[in-house]
Amino acid sequence: MRFYGTEIDSRLMLGTAQYPSPRVLADAFRRSGAGIATVSVRREAGGERAGSAFWDIVSDLGVAVLPNTAGCHSVREAVTTAQMARELFDTNWIKLEVIGHADTLQPDPFGLVEAARYLTEDGFKVFPYTTEDVVLAGRLLDAGCEVLMPWGAPIGTGLGLTNIYGMRTLRAQFPDVPMVVDAGLGLPSQAAMAMEMGYDAVLLNTAVARAGDPAAMAEGFARAVEAGRLAFEADPMEPRDMAAPSTPVIGKAFLT
Amino acid sequence: MRRATVMGGGVAGLCVATELVARGCEVTVFDPAARPGPHSCSWWAGGMLAPFCEGETAEEPVVRLGKEAADWWAQQGVAVARRGTIVVTLGRDRRELDRFARRTDGHEMLDAAALARLEPDLGGRFDRALHVSAEGHLDPRAALIHLRERLGRAGVAFVAEPGRPDGLTFDCRGLVARDKLPDLRGVKGEMAVLHCPDIRLSRPVRLLHPRFPLYVVPRAGGLFMLGATQIESDDRRPSVRSVLELLSAAYALNPAFGEAELVEIGVDARPAFPDNLPRLRRQGNTIHVNGLFRHGFLLAPSLARMAVEAACDGTKPEFWHEDHD
Numbered sequence: 001m002r003f004y005g006t007e008i009d010s011r012l013m014l015g016t017a018q019y020p021s022p023r024v025l026a027d028a029f030r031r032s033g034a035g036i037a038t039v040s041v042r043r044e045a046g047g048e049r050a051g052s053a054f055w056d057i058v059s060d061l062g063v064a065v066l067p068n069t070a071g072c073h074s075v076r077e078a079v080t081t082a083q084m085a086r087e088l089f090d091t092n093w094i095k096l097e098v099i100g101h102a103d104t105l106q107p108d109p110f111g112l113v114e115a116a117r118y119l120t121e122d123g124f125k126v127f128p129y130t131t132e133d134v135v136l137a138g139r140l141l142d143a144g145c146e147v148l149m150p151w152g153a154p155i156g157t158g159l160g161l162t163n164i165y166g167m168r169t170l171r172a173q174f175p176d177v178p179m180v181v182d183a184g185l186g187l188p189s190q191a192a193m194a195m196e197m198g199y200d201a202v203l204l205n206t207a208v209a210r211a212g213d214p215a216a217m218a219e220g221f222a223r224a225v226e227a228g229r230l231a232f233e234a235d236p237m238e239p240r241d242m243a244a245p246s247t248p249v250i251g252k253a254f255l256t
Numbered sequence: 257m258r259r260a261t262v263m264g265g266g267v268a269g270l271c272v273a274t275e276l277v278a279r280g281c282e283v284t285v286f287d288p289a290a291r292p293g294p295h296s297c298s299w300w301a302g303g304m305l306a307p308f309c310e311g312e313t314a315e316e317p318v319v320r321l322g323k324e325a326a327d328w329w330a331q332q333g334v335a336v337a338r339r340g341t342i343v344v345t346l347g348r349d350r351r352e353l354d355r356f357a358r359r360t361d362g363h364e365m366l367d368a369a370a371l372a373r374l375e376p377d378l379g380g381r382f383d384r385a386l387h388v389s390a391e392g393h394l395d396p397r398a399a400l401i402h403l404r405e406r407l408g409r410a411g412v413a414f415v416a417e418p419g420r421p422d423g424l425t426f427d428c429r430g431l432v433a434r435d436k437l438p439d440l441r442g443v444k445g446e447m448a449v450l451h452c453p454d455i456r457l458s459r460p461v462r463l464l465h466p467r468f469p470l471y472v473v474p475r476a477g478g479l480f481m482l483g484a485t486q487i488e489s490d491d492r493r494p495s496v497r498s499v500l501e502l503l504s505a506a507y508a509l510n511p512a513f514g515e516a517e518l519v520e521i522g523v524d525a526r527p528a529f530p531d532n533l534p535r536l537r538r539q540g541n542t543i544h545v546n547g548l549f550r551h552g553f554l555l556a557p558s559l560a561r562m563a564v565e566a567a568c569d570g571t572k573p574e575f576w577h578e579d580h581d
Contacts (some may be wrong), residue, residue, distance in 0.1 A: 020532065021531050021533075023529075053440075053441030053442065055492070057530060156467070
């Protein structure tokens with residue numbers, strides 16, 4: 001799995017917020033083998049690297065760090081946060097969130113495209129948190145993004161893929177763009193479904209962090225992601241309406 | 257052990273000093289301020305003695321040891337209210353209450369009428385609630401001052417400038433002890449105090465919310481403590497966003513809080529180790545009592561007892577670690 005030319009071993013990405021403790025967070029990474037950790041810099045930031053003890057813990061996980069602009073409601077906030085993240089984590093990767101609705105945390109598509117263009121020109125490798133909208137996806141690619149992170153459902157809901165048709169369309173429209181289903185997943189089966197549809201990876205936070213046993217849930221998701229990917233690569237059978245017996249019926253004593 | 261030094265006059269230091277004095281020890285406490293105050297993070301605590309509720313996210317020892325706290329504080333002569341805790345959710349988060357109930361013990365589910373009987377000012381606002389009856393709460397500042405004064409009367413010297421330690425040292429400096437404990441980190445907590453004589457609550461109320469959890473602890477004289485954020489940072493500046501969240505959540509609990517006087521906004525950083533569990537860590541002639549995280553008043557009594565037992569009786573209690581250079 002490659003993002004902006006960087007090889008990542010795992011197709012599972014985990015957020016780092018809301019865990020009962022940093023140790024549980026580390027256990028979740030260890031058991032799941034997740035390859036990328038997303039980190040919110042905005043809330044934890046303060047003067048003089050006030051959050052550095054926690055960031056050191058994240059760095060010690062030994063996985064790639066993808067800072068995000070969670071909680072930013074305007075292009076300016078998102079750009080400033082991205083620039084701060086670049087200095088703090090010494091990476092030009094940024095998961096770009098521009099929130100358009102405070103209650104549902106839905107992305108602001110207009111601000112997202114504007115911020116993505118600005119940050120790309122500034123040398124960032126942008127991972128935009130977007131909806132399943134195909135037109136918006138096209139604009140983000142035009143703005144220079146080489147990865148897309150469409151939501152399955154609104155952040156923290158655990159509803160799974162709420163617009164399966166839209167997700168299939170998006171995948172079919174841009175078959176060669178790495179796409180990560182970000183947000184809204186609650187169960188491993190939902191992650192498996194996203195992977196079966198050909199998505200390249202999934203990103204989770206609440207579903208793991210708020211589970212009763214986060215490390216076990218992380219492992220459950222890791223296995224589901226692997227299962228879903230294997231199924232996608234194996235070229236699944238086409239469903240059909242009529243039963244098709246796997247052994248021939250002719251010649252069997254079926255009239256007894 | 258005849259003599260001992262305690263560094264730090266927050267909840268951990270005062271509890272350790274109290275246990276030492278009970279063993280007949282001659283104690284000196286080093287603390288930059290003469291009395292309990294805003295320099296220690298326990299000054300900003302909620303004062304909930306709620307081991308069952310904490311079990312939602314805390315590990316098992318917090319629940320088990322936390323059950324000893326209410327008795328310990330009462331034995332010291334601190335006023336402990338033992339009327340339990342109420343846990344509620346707003347309408348669209350109602351399944352959060354089921355999740356909370358599954359993951360904690362010691363509660364019973366109340367319907368609207370039963371809740372109104374216990375807390376009339378929450379009546380009609382919630383169709384169900386959990387009552388965790390075996391929990392309590394205290395006024396943390398009154399408790400700290402009470403211990404401090406009693407220790408003073410018992411002959412404990414409180415000294416501002418750290419001098420040569422006499423005998424064994426109990427280092428209870430919280431986050432300041434990071435110079436000796438590199439794996440200690442700060443977890444920022446913001447709180448507010450409101451004066452709202454229009455609302456009466458007899459026990460702490462927890463509002464479960466996926467993004468803005470809140471607890472309200474009633475204090476004497478119509479005061480309410482609202483807490484608390486939990487942010488991975490040792491920054492000590494209260495943010496507008498956090499205070500907005502706390503106040504909005506309180507307003508959602510009962511709109512009469514909108515008429516309250518905003519008395520105080522507080523912020524500090526809790527000392528925590530990576531597993532958010534405390535440590536008794538021996539380094540040479542020093543025993544560190546630290547990492548109490550958000551459980552200062554809940555765990556300090558047990559930790560103090562264990563630390564002093566280890567020092568006097570040579571036991572190796574839970575959370576005991578020895579650092580060898």
